[in-house]
Amino acid sequence: MTLSPNQTLERNRRLIDDLRARPAETPWLEFKENNADAxxxxxxxxxxxxxxxxxDQHFGYLVWGVRDGNHxxxxxxxxxxxxxxxxxxxxxxxxxxxxxxxxFRFEEVDxxxxxxxxxxxxxxxxxxxxFDRISYVRIGSATPRLxxxxxxxxxxxxxLQPYAWEAGLTAQFVTGDDVLARLDYANYFDLTGQRLPDNRHGIFDRLQADRLIQQDVGGHWNITNLGAILFAKRLADFGPSLERKGVRFVAYGGPxxxxxxxxxQDGQRGYAAGFQGLIDFIDGLLPRNEHIGSAFREERxxxxxxxxxxxxxxxxxxxDMTITGAGPLIELFSDRMEITNPGAPLVSPDRFLDAPPRSRNEALASLMRRMRLCEEQGTGIDKVLTAVELHQLPPPDFRTEGEAVRVVFFAPRRFADMTPEERVRACYQHAALKYESGQRMTNATLRDRLGIDPRNASQASVIIRLxxxxxLIRPADPEHPRAGYVPFWA
Known part of the structure; x- marks a missing residue:
């Protein structure tokens, strides 16, 4: 959000009030009168x-026109x-x-x-x-080489290592009323299981503790990228860069x-504030199969x-939040769903199941797990593949496309209609899932996974050989062929 000229002037005056009120200069604050040595x-x-x-300050300041001794x-x-x-x-x-x-930014202040x-x-x-290929640091009044x-x-x-996009500021010098108007703070307390405080001080204290906001000068506040991307009532209120990170959903009438x-639907709410609504919206558009139980028919x-x-x-x-002009995209076709997010993966897609979990956005991930909007760290893909196998769906395809990751999630299809590549991918994912649960894939478990009739065991054998x-897989014990199979990285 860009401040108006009047807001900028008022904030600068309040900022200088705060800086002058400090008992002495700090390592990130320097006063000068007229020194113009480049x-x-x-x-x-x-x-x-x-x-x-x-x-742990967002900015350092150099102020000309303030006397060092008495400010x-x-x-x-x-x-x-x-x-x-x-x-x-x-x-x-x-x-x-x-x-x-x-x-950096120079400004003249009246x-x-x-x-x-x-x-x-x-x-x-x-x-x-x-500066000129040398790093410096402030120690007292000295400026030695770092x-x-x-x-x-x-x-x-x-x-520097943990510094992340989430810590950046998307709105500065906003009033407390503006914070409450722009962020869905009631949703924050509900999702985190905290009682809504009965006073503003308590609300701001909790939002600040989770780094959704931070204090600015003159009784004003800053809203962080983390606060806006999770709890914005309208992402557009925070400018085009945040608005373009809204989740976009598109459904097509064919394949x-x-x-x-x-x-x-172009998502306008923050991820946490709008998550359940997005999931419900998608669920309402998904086709369903009729299942006949012991007494009732139901749609699944x-x-x-x-x-x-x-x-x-x-x-x-x-x-990757640093990629501008792009956000998550969900596309629904007649035979599949594709979910794309900007940014090359930090681990190879074929290792999503077993590799130690890594995220560019640790604060975002941690808070979403706390709010139970996603599974605990490292278990999400396990849940996906387990559900896919339970429903005997074709294996999802995790792939890198340029500077993005795309997951293709397929609608139900018989084994006979799967491509050879899909059968091999299903075999690999099944072996990895078995290994992660302390078991081994066998011809029999693969037949169950793919719905192959036991009389056609040779079909599973062909897939295993491929x-x-x-x-992608290897024998668990080459000396004992019946010991089963494990993924290549086991």
Missing amino acids: SLIGKLVSALSNAARLA EAVGTSFDFATKREQGQPFELWLANRLQPGLD YRGVRLVLLTIPAAGTAPIE SDHPERLRALWAR GRAYAVTHR PLYPAIAIRELVANALIHQ AVGSD
Whole structure:
């Protein structure tokens, strides 16, 4: 969200009030009167950015026009807009000497009748910030090289490792009323199983504890990416970058995208706030088979609900949030469902079942698990494949397509109608699922999985030979062929 000029001016004034009220400068805050030395400013930008990350601050600040000793606002003659260095505009000169690139911002502030200059410096995000290929840090009033203080360098790298998209800010300097109007806070308390506090202080305290919001200056608040992507009442309220991460659903009238679109929904709510509504919407569109029980007829969906729920949750959790203009996509065809999320996988798709779980969005994943919107870490794909086998569906296809992951989830089909590739993939997934549960795949278990008549055991044998020849499975004990089979990575 972009602040209006009046909001920006008011926030800057409130920010400077807070900075001046501090008893002394901090490692991420520096006051100057008129010092315009370009090299000094470059070193300070590096030092303040690195120090801000060490102190868990989103920004460092350099303020001209405030006296260092007593923090009196005396004004400044420093003019960043007209200053030139080596024939270049000063801001361009500075930007070209900072690595990695840094979105710093100079602003002139009319502060109580005196002219100040505020430089806002984002905290280091992915690596220590260098000026002219050297990293600096603030220690007291000194600005030494970071490499001369290895203990601080180690601490900085430790801080950089967990830094994630979720911690970024999507709305700044909003009032408490705005926070409550934009975030579905009641849903947050309901999903996390907490009692809704009877006062605003209690509400904000809990939202801040889960890093959905953070305090800004002058009694205002910031809303984090995590807070907005999970609990936004309307993602559009947070700008186009967040709005495009809404879940998009498209249903087609046939087996391909050339067929007419029968239903379309572009998600506008945050993932947690809108999750159950999305699942119910999908469930209402799914075709059903009639099942005759001992006394009643009942309709059952073609796709197991737990598998859809888990696959959708996985797409939300494991997407690469830094890819702009893209979000999770769910497509329903007459013979399958495809779920796509932006971002190359962190592990190979054929190892989704067994590889240690990894996520780009740990805070998002952790909170969604706490709210029971998805399975515990590492068990989701197990649940999907177990449900697929129980319903004797064709094996889902987990694949990488460009910079995205796509899962193709097929409608029921007889064994005779499966392709050879699908039969081999089913064999591999069955062997992996058996191994993960402490068992081994055999000809008999594969026949049960695929619905092969026991009189046609040779069909299962052919599939096993193909899977072995494709290096997807191997004999558990080559000396004892009847010992069963395990996946290639076992």
